[in-house]
Amino acid sequence: MDSTRSLRLRELTRYPVVTSTHRIHALPVYIQIAEELRQNVESGIYRVGDQLPTEAQLSDRFNVNRHTLRRAIAMLRDEGLLRVDRGRGTFVAAKPIRYPIGKRVRFNEALKAHGKEGGYRLLRASEVPVEGAVARNLNLPVGASAVVIERIGLADGQPIDVTNGYFPSDRFPDLVERAQNMKSLSKLLREEYDCDHIRRSTCVSARTVKPNDARILGVPLNSPILLVESINCDRDGTVVEYGVTRFRGDSMELLFTNS
Amino acid sequence: MDSTRSLRLRELTRYPVVTSTHRIHALPVYIQIAEELRQNVESGIYRVGDQLPTEAQLSDRFNVNRHTLRRAIAMLRDEGLLRVDRGRGTFVAAKPIRYPIGKRVRFNEALKAHGKEGGYRLLRASEVPVEGAVARNLNLPVGASAVVIERIGLADGQPIDVTNGYFPSDRFPDLVERAQNMKSLSKLLREEYDCDHIRRSTCVSARTVKPNDARILGVPLNSPILLVESINCDRDGTVVEYGVTRFRGDSMELLFTNS
DNA sequence: CTCCATTTGTGCGTATGTATA
DNA sequence: CTATACATACGCACAAATGGA
Numbered sequence: 001m002d003s004t005r006s007l008r009l010r011e012l013t014r015y016p017v018v019t020s021t022h023r024i025h026a027l028p029v030y031i032q033i034a035e036e037l038r039q040n041v042e043s044g045i046y047r048v049g050d051q052l053p054t055e056a057q058l059s060d061r062f063n064v065n066r067h068t069l070r071r072a073i074a075m076l077r078d079e080g081l082l083r084v085d086r087g088r089g090t091f092v093a094a095k096p097i098r099y100p101i102g103k104r105v106r107f108n109e110a111l112k113a114h115g116k117e118g119g120y121r122l123l124r125a126s127e128v129p130v131e132g133a134v135a136r137n138l139n140l141p142v143g144a145s146a147v148v149i150e151r152i153g154l155a156d157g158q159p160i161d162v163t164n165g166y167f168p169s170d171r172f173p174d175l176v177e178r179a180q181n182m183k184s185l186s187k188l189l190r191e192e193y194d195c196d197h198i199r200r201s202t203c204v205s206a207r208t209v210k211p212n213d214a215r216i217l218g219v220p221l222n223s224p225i226l227l228v229e230s231i232n233c234d235r236d237g238t239v240v241e242y243g244v245t246r247f248r249g250d251s252m253e254l255l256f257t258n259s
Numbered sequence: 260m261d262s263t264r265s266l267r268l269r270e271l272t273r274y275p276v277v278t279s280t281h282r283i284h285a286l287p288v289y290i291q292i293a294e295e296l297r298q299n300v301e302s303g304i305y306r307v308g309d310q311l312p313t314e315a316q317l318s319d320r321f322n323v324n325r326h327t328l329r330r331a332i333a334m335l336r337d338e339g340l341l342r343v344d345r346g347r348g349t350f351v352a353a354k355p356i357r358y359p360i361g362k363r364v365r366f367n368e369a370l371k372a373h374g375k376e377g378g379y380r381l382l383r384a385s386e387v388p389v390e391g392a393v394a395r396n397l398n399l400p401v402g403a404s405a406v407v408i409e410r411i412g413l414a415d416g417q418p419i420d421v422t423n424g425y426f427p428s429d430r431f432p433d434l435v436e437r438a439q440n441m442k443s444l445s446k447l448l449r450e451e452y453d454c455d456h457i458r459r460s461t462c463v464s465a466r467t468v469k470p471n472d473a474r475i476l477g478v479p480l481n482s483p484i485l486l487v488e489s490i491n492c493d494r495d496g497t498v499v500e501y502g503v504t505r506f507r508g509d510s511m512e513l514l515f516t517n518s
Numbered sequence: 519c520t521c522c523a524t525t526t527g528t529g530c531g532t533a534t535g536t537a538t539a
Numbered sequence: 540c541t542a543t544a545c546a547t548a549c550g551c552a553c554a555a556a557t558g559g560a
Contacts, residue, residue, distance in 0.1 A: 065550070
């Protein structure tokens with residue numbers, strides 16, 4: 001049998017009709033199938049969360065052995081397009097939220113670009129004495145006072161990240177009280193404290209989630225997270241926030257562009 | 260017993276002498292101890308890889324209960340400064356390599372800044388037909404030819420990352436052959452192909468390592484990695500490389516700055 | 519709870535086309 | 540040319556997980 005034949009598609013009406021205008025001949029069949037399925041997802045035939053036909057059905061539709069089809073599925077699973085649940089089926093994976101990192105901190109805007117409703121849930125707002133990395137990055141002596149604001153970032157109600165933001169107490173008087181009912185932190189800083197809140201540096205590494213964060217984010221233990229340390233400044237360059245954010249690794253991408 | 264007393268240090272000559280100029284009074288003892296130890300590490304009294312005194316010795320030195328000392332150790336362990344091996348001891352953890360992400364791709368320079376010798380090991384250089392994300396990002400039709408260069412990034416001989424770089428074949432003729440004995444990829448592109456290799460965008464997410472990468476990087480399965488997709492352009496803005504890099508999460512930080 | 523159908527995961531054997539020495 | 544190694548594809552069987560009766 002010819003192992004590099006092109007696809008012979010048995011086009012069943014029950015399944016999305018496949019375009020046959022751009023037939024590919026030289027590529028392995030499993031890659032051709034992956035491309036077909038990718039197109040099906042990108043063109044909206046299968047939408048996020050949808051269950052794909054079973055492996056048996058798909059291998060029938062593409063007229064290939066189940067192994068061949070599984071290899072195509074595996075490719076798309078590896079690149080994050082599909083999610084395969086043993087015993088349940090194959091589903092279109094939720095696209096990771098792409099968060100562009102620029103000078104401004106625009107979390108809600110990034111979510112809206114994905115058609116999601118952003119939001120925060122305040123866990124804690126209190127004054128603490130600074131130490132370690134917090135003291136160092138805020139340029140405060142150890143033991144000085146800072147306001148820590150711990151909050152969960154939500155996308156359509158689902159937890160996406162946990163952030164501990166540290167603000168120098170003397171720059172932001174009464175921040176603890178004012179943070180209680182805020183809707184947007186950027187807005188609060190801008191309107192109440194005349195602070196522009198510009199991102200100076202962002203340091204990214206990968207870790208495994210800690211038990212407490214796993215509980216908050218609703219992910220299993222040993223899940224990967226993006227650990228992001230950000231230093232945000234005022235217009236005059238003084239540091240106004242040292243933030244430590246733990247993003248869910250599976251549903252978040254940080255995009256840095258050189259415009 | 261006063262839980263917020265300051266440190267009363269029994270300064271033993273066997274241990275590094277502690278500065279007593281900046282006595283702190285209001286902070287919890289375990290934080291004061293953590294600050295002391297952090298200072299000890301930062302000032303070079305304990306160096307990377309050194310074993311700290313045992314918990315018993317340290318609790319004796321700081322005149323506190325072992326539980327109090329352990330809490331200080333835990334803080335420093337959680338923030339990555341120390342590494343605690345059950346049954347062996349406590350050690351100063353290797354500092355993560357901070358890799359500044361700018362317009363230019365300067366991996367070796369980043370390593371030299373950490374006093375490490377950079378290097379590459381070529382795993383594969385071959386021509387492949389493109390599909391999926393590679394085709395999309397290189398703006399090539401599915402099935403077109405690209406050169407894939409798979410290489411391990413080394414710091415002092417230790418694997419730090421695995422990168423698959425995809426280059427359009429027609430822009431880089433004979434790249435497969437020329438890549439065999441190259442020392443620097445940037446240099447090769449610049450000198451042989453008159454290509455400037457400027458970073459356009461960098462997309463970061465966190466994943467768990469795949470078995471093959473775990474073997475290459477020498478990390479256990481389920482370790483977190485930084486998955487970095489980068490798109491690099493020529494002077495004229497055409498895409499010349501689509502790269503997928505998997506960094507060890509524990510020993511690498513990516514630093515993005517808004518200059 | 520057990521039982522069972524459905525669905526994905528894994529292993530082995532076979533065959534063929536492609537690339538290389 | 541042969542010999543070898545590798546990638547691709549198919550067929551069959553069973554294990555493991557899920558979910559409903």
